[in-house]
Amino acid sequence: MQQRVSDRFAFLRRSTARFDACAGVVAAALALTALPAWAQDAASAPAETTLEAGKLPVPAAPPEANLPAVDPVISDDAFNKAIPSLDVDDDPELGRPLESIEAFERAMAAKQAGAKPSEGQAPPAGNPALADGTATEQIGDAPVTDAELSKPLPPLDQFQVEPVQFAEAEEDDSAAAVVYRVEVNGLDKADAETETDLRDLFDALSALGDGKGKAANAAMVTARLTEDEVLLERILASEGWFGARVRTRLSRGGTNENDREDEDGGEPATQGASARAAAPGLTAVLDVTPGKRYALGTITIQAAPTMPAGLVEKNFALKVGEPIVAQRVQGAEAQIAVALPQEGYPFAEVGERDVLLDRETGQGDYTLPVTIGPRARFGDIATTGDLAFDAKHVGVLTRFKRGELYDSRKVDDLRQAMVATGLFSSVAIEPQRTGEKVEGQPPGDDAEYVTMMVTQDAGPPRTIAGTAGYGTGQGFRAEASWTHRNMFRPEGALIARGVLGTQEQGAGVTFRRSNAGQRDRTFELTAEALRSDYDAYNAYTGRLATRIYRDSTPIWQKKITYAVGAEVLATGEEVYDFAVGDRRRRTFFIGALSGQLGLDTSDDLLNPTKGFRLTTLIQPEGSLQGGFTPYLRARIDASGYYPVSDDFVLAARVRFGTIQGAARDDIAPSRRFYAGGGGSVRGYGFQMLGPLDPNGDPIGGRSVNEAAAEVRYRFGNFGVVGFVDVGQAYESTMPKLSDLRYGVGIGGRFYTNFGPMRLDIATPINRRPGEARVSVYVSIGQAF
Template identity: 50%
Template sequence: MSLRLRSVCCVVLPALCASPAAQAMQPADQSIPAQPAPNSAEPAIIDDEEFDATIPAIDPDAPLGTVEDWDAEQTELEAQARPARDPSLSNDPMLPRLPDEPEIDAPLGPIESFDVEPFDESRYTEADDSVSKMVRYSYRIEGLDLLGAAAAGSDPSPDGAGAIRSRFEGLSALDDGDGKASNGAMVSARMLEDQQLLADLLIGECFHDATVNGAIEFPEAGTGPLVVVLTASPGPCYRFGSITFDAPPVEPEDLISRNFVPKPGQPIDAERVLAAEANIAVALPQSGYPFAQVGQRDVLLDPETETGDYTLPVTPGPRSSFGDILTRGSTVFDSDHITKLARFKKGELYDSRLVDDLRKALVATGLYSTVAVQPQPTGVEAPGGTQYADLAVDQEAGPARTLAANAGYGTGQGIRAQGSWTHRNLFPPEGALIVSATGGTQEQGASVTFRRSNAGRRDRAVELSLSALRSDFAAYEAFTGRLAGRVSYYSTPIWQKPITYSYGFELLGTNEQDFNFTTGQRDRRTYYVAALPGQITWDRSNDLLDPTSGFRLSAQISPEASLGSGTQFYGRGLFEATGYYPVGDNIVIAGRARVGSIYGADRADIAPSRRFYAGGGGSVRGFGYQELGPKDPDNRPIGGRSLVEAAAEVRYRFGNYGIVGFIDAGQVSTRSTPGFDDLRYGVGIGGRFYTNFGPMRLDVATPLGRRPGESRVAIYISIGQAF
């Protein structure tokens, strides 16, 4: 006998099967008894001659009566057949005669004459311990120790039973009830539900003849919890016999079979079957078949051999290459600009991964409320014996303008807030205008920036900005005007690139106050600086905002000229490395090292704002902003020409919160060669609150070996990790 299976699913995959019980394996030979057709020949009860003899003869000469005559005749016949009725009887002649009851005929007296006892509902509202007491129960499963032997034909395997138990506990109504129920009927209902659940789990694991019986054991002493016993009889584990794909030839010819993981002889596991079919549905569009469809599987079970012959219909559709890009809906970009975002060219073999990549690139522009990219068949012949598949981009424009703000606090830097207004598509395509303002206790400024994203190629930006800033720190006071331009190849939260870079120019005019060691007083001086800054980063971390593994290496180099009273040429270089190492699931060890140097000019010839400083939330914590390093006679920082920094953190996260312990070190020197002879240290602890855009940070630190003028405690509040 063979059984035919039309669908295989597992109760642990509710998203893939609406009802596990409904998709259990059904025998094909179950039949419904055939019903005779309405016109089929059957023996007559009486023959025609006998039927005609029973019909009274009709006199053809007799006149027909009227309808009124017929009604009168029927009324008379009914009267003759009706027995005489006593008036004391009810209207129903079949009821017996009622006894004479004078009280029934007497009229009712007034309501006040009745002695009525008020209804006492307290008997029903007061708690009844025997009713309100919860029924307690426990449950156990028997028979799962046979799974290993049934599946492997050897000694029982605890692993199979353990997996079934784990899945059962996650879905069980009995387990979810925590051993308490309102009454015994509820316990019984949960038992019945879990019987079906356990049977579905066993069927999904290849035990397609599995049955589960349930019973309730009552305590012998009459007290104590009930015990629900589920007894499983798994039966044999069915294995794949033949595996057949009902599909036309594809290229390569093993494209379908190699993406179906189960092999003949292996158990018919519903979860693995569904995963393998999904893998085929994914692999075909990635290999040139955008219109592929996977049909309904068919499994023919043979109880005698305990095998199942598996057949899967697959309709691959035409093998296709990328065609044209078509735009529909509320158009944000035309097809030419969308083509620049695509990582494929017309005529290349279709790959759904590149289509998904294009859709993400469109989403990353921030200019869409919704966007979809769908292949469209054309029937037009393409290279390599394929057909062109056009891509239809359905667009719906979103708001192009945004307001943004951020704020933070740091010891020595004070409160700092920044807000910006951005129109991301003021100069299509993707030409943005950004107006920002900075306000704080020690910084005030404004800037205007033009930025074109995806300029000429994907993820390349061109910027031009003009800004004015006033800074009043312990190290210097400066009024700065800046004109800068930059070309950058950047990472986004959707695509974190291993290599990013930027290059550009910078023109500064800045009036700054600095301590003059020759005159012994603070002088103001105007500096004119021209620079050609460049940066390159190698990023192998796993996240831009909150990395937990990997590393980053970064180098910044800026040839500069200080103009004004004599021209000085010099170079600024800054190199940084960070690393992240996970220890378990919740602990990350992070480290950072930074080295910087300025060559070619004396410290006095370099604008104070262009020198190196250390201290602050993004530098050496425990010290105020720019506080660490050489100082003037008034104990104010003067900056230096070299920098060394290092930091180590232990980050522990629990849910959306985290605790960080850290130690930082750093040194700033007046010489160009970085030194390690006067390293200063700061230690502290921090808290983190993790959001979907990055962690909120609060760090509290103190310097070791505090010197006069240095803060005892430094506090830093900002968004993002320290590094």
């Protein structure tokens, strides 16, 4: 290779010699063009200037110029001798034409091979290695037989450029994966000094833990290890170890693959080994040195005096000497922010804490600024925004009066009451200062009235709802309703309702005024028509009823409920006439009053787990045709719930009912007492317990007693229930304990955010002829 390069340089020297000779002529020509015009033209030259053959002209200075004498750098003879001769006779080489590179390389090849190549022989003599020492041809090595190089270039207008296609590397879906385990050392000491299980907290938040022991490469493990290093330091600092130190390393096969801590204890550094793919079996190690745990040294609360005195200190839970735990510090500050608005200070603000740590003593001096603000009492109510109702009706929902000491809990209660109306997308209630002082206050109490500004954002007032259920003997039943909750403001709703079932069909319309002149009081007026087709009776009923009540809802469960009302109904029903031995249709006109009182201490309306419920219903009513025949219907229901554990609940219920003052045949069948079915004694058909006619159909009675017990077990969103029901209806006016019928079964529950879905399967004990072996009940909510 070196020799071949020297030969090329020899060729260049020969060509350069000719170029140098020409360069002298070119240089002289350039020098000549640089002379002034008079110097280029001998005829126009001054007298002092001469042009001699072979010499450069030397311009003479103007006569008026006063120039110093300067010796020439080189004499004219020396300069003329330095210029090479351009005469071909003197240098025949200048007259020879330059050979082509092809001919030059052929000559060189012949020189190297020791033989003279023949005319037309392809250089370099069939041996590419003679050109540059490699078998790969370069441009200069290309033989004339290369068709592509010898082909003439196409015209520019016909030249087409094709984009270069680069081969793309195929993606490797089976990326080299590594497995790893996590080792945390030194955290036991911190765990022993705190109530918080720090390891469990770390495991719950760990990036290494989220990876479940697998990563694409060691670099990914290292990144997770770095993230967990910061996490551990934060966890320890939150428990008072502000000087905790965490060292991390990545090991393999029991040896240190990537020690990310300098030997002199410097800052962790990511080494190159961590970026290389590693074999399976890595260990991510976090060595924890908790250090000293800091405790509260002094506590200083910067706040103005309150009334009563010491409100801030009374509601501040931190004590001198206890560890500085972030959760406790934040909780103590939050307690102040909550307690002061509950005690008449709606504008109180908790400032930014300052904790000064002393490394020598291991204590932190805690300082907290608190702005108390003015003491306030409730004033007027104002409202703004997209209104569902005016400020006057907002006042109906409040549990406070003007002049009462401000209490944020009552403000929250008002907000919940407004949300419970179902008329808002959002509601905001804020106190606004008025500067109006409250007169007649004790000395030192400079309380002022605050206006409660209610910002309303009315939501869609219309609702479509539906329920569905199935029970053996009762069949399928579906109910749908359309409600405009604010058609008659404020809170005047119009409800259209329809019922469709295998044994019941009907429709009705209801006007309902919620919070009618008083919070939680509802006025209702209903008109409906209903067809019922049961084994006990077949009835066509028209009903007009009104009532005022206070009842629980899924949003607002109340401890005490009541209802008073009146109704008038006309019903045509088939009854069994023992005198004629067959059924016949009779028409009943009934007027009734009703009163109901309830006590509810349970913890949930649809899925109670503790507490009890007690409801009493009294209905004085009478038949209106052929005179007035009064009688009294009364019923008592009670249920209780006892949680054995978080998963097991024992539940039980009882019912007693009686009708006094009328013979059974003078009472419409639809107003009598029955037993059996999903809400009564499961395992029997709907209303199938009690007196029967000769055809085996129920005819109802004037008294009833029922009882039930359930064992409820819940696991996650599912549950299993075992139950026993007992009951009977009687012709007598008072219930008895004779001829009781029992049903047992098992049920499944699926718990949702609106209550449990219920599926019960029951069978009767000592089943009699005609009774079903198995009964199925599907509904929403627990059986009781």
